[in-house]
Amino acid sequence: MSRPAPIGLLRASMVLLRKDLLIEWRTRARLNALVFFALSTLLLFSFALGPDTKLLERNAGGYLWLAILFASTLSLGESFRIEAENACLDGLRMAPADARAIFLSKAVGNTLLLVLLGSLLIPVMVALYGVKVVLGVEHVLATLVLGCMALAAPGTVYAAIASNARARDVLLPLLLFPLIVPALLAAAKGMTLVLQGDPMNQLKSWYGLLGGFNLIYWGLGFLLFPRVIED
Amino acid sequence: MFVFTTAVLPLLILVLLVTVGRKFAHVTMPIYALILLGIGHFIGLAVAPPDREMGDVQRIMYAHVPAVWVAMVALTTNFVCSVMYLFKPGWKTDSLAEASAEVGLVFGAVGVLLGAIWGRPTWGVYWTWDPRLTTAAILLVAYMGYMALRRFVEDPEKRAVWSSVVGIIAAVDLPIIWFSVKWWRSLHQVQSTPKTVDPAMQLPLRISAYAFLALAIAFIMYRYRIALAERNAEVALPEALPTDEASAKRTPGVA
């Protein structure tokens, strides 16, 4: 029986990513809700910490990443809920689709979503906390992308696990938060430097740190994800 | 001679108890641990000299440091079992992983608690963002997540695979957390626990370390038994297959 040659890993990842982006677009009301959730988190920080704008401005990098982190627990869980609805994940596995392609597409998709979220939050933060962006947009974006990647990779693995367990809404943040502390530290520090200036040229080392995390987390996820979803 | 007695002999006895005396280890190990604890803490509390700067407060080190060391050993065991399970699945490996994680968590919590208690009279505060304490605290939450995962997954096979994955990721992340917190804190000056240990204090420390190790091994043994028994209850005998009876003899509804 003549069959087309099986498509490669990268091509399969692109097909699946395209599918996920299409679903996100078709259900963009959900996306809006996510953005509003993150925005309200930023607002709540200002209420909780008082109107001292100096304080808010100094720590703005940290608040931004906290808001992204909280939003990620929603978006990560959602990315696997759509697969659970009609056992679509099983359907993909049996297509056959390489489990690693599923991981790559989900992790990249989650990264893109979080980067989009972050980009929408930054102008709001500029307005709300009175921060200025000292180091330029390209550094903002670089920090955002590296940090979101470091969140999305382990998040994807844990979301796949949690979506099949009881108390899944609690399990995902419980598993994820201790793990991404290093990434959170580095990303928040990096963003603070980007927003407030980097007189001692530390930013490069934080980028290096984030780059290292990403290598390890994406590598681990790539290796372990197939074991998570195969029975 | 001194080094041999205090460093090697207790270890030898430990190894013997675990290997040759395996059958009775669940009795001998706790007894051995209690003996060592008695000796070690007696020396530590009554015989060893007080610290030059901190005075008697420093004696808590004889419990704090071994507790943390032993937690590391237990969690390393969990890591090794997690990796092993992915290559060669087995209920014994899974049970040992569960036991060592739980015991490691308990000893880690004790270590962090003792560290906080030590901190109060020494630094004036229960908590500083000392890299070691901070890493330990994050570690505790990570492995609490591991235990939560085990509770929340009902299928035994899936539970074993997923906790192996989580165990591996947590263990690999540990050095990363350590380095990043250290880096983060290096930007500010920080008080840290004493690094060099006076030779007179080495003896009680060593003995206490073995005592804690023996205690942990005893706990892990018992916890391992419980875990294995739970697995057996969940899946019927692991090696048994349904019996190959002729279908004519079977009555529907009877197991």
Place this chain on the structure above:
Amino acid sequence: MEAPAPSAPPAIALHDVSKRYGRHWALARLSYALPTRRSLLLTGHNGSGKTTLLRLVATALSPTAGSVEVLGRNTVSDRDAVRQEVALLSHSSFLYEDLTAHQNLTVLARLLGLPSPSDVSSELLTKVGLTRRTSSPVRQFSAGMRKRLAIARLLMKKPALALLDEPFGELDPAGIQAMEAIIGELKASGVTVILATHLIEQGLSLCEERLHLQEGRAVPA
């Protein structure tokens, strides 16, 4: 009864297969072989292990003990090769609720590496009679329409072995007839069909072999 060529491996070969969920053995030491190009009717009460068996053959699950071979290939060690030859129609539809029928099929076509995925999808939609409501998401489909879309997914793969788990469920008489026709076509084109159904009449008229399960074991019907 025509015997298949002696050198061809059986379509499925179960060697002492057991599958356990917790304490419950869904399949218990089942051994069975089905030659290629034969069709098999799988019967048994709910909980007898039919779905588990189909999922094992489809490589959605791996056996607790024993081994399953499809066309001579082990379902665990040779998983990807088996997946290329097998397609499953299951209780779950494997459909994305928020995508249209065409989009659902196109995703699979692209994953399979088919040329002109969009056209292939359109052809299949026509074949199963789903040309109306092309821009509505699957969420708005009736149960019968979902079944037709699910069978289109199966047909797209052009499998050597088709596994159908209750394909007549939720279909009206016209739908049942259409499904029977599709199954007939599959058989005519040389596909080995395994059909699990409660509709014994339809099953017996479509299938040559029969396997009756009770509590995970094969018993005489």
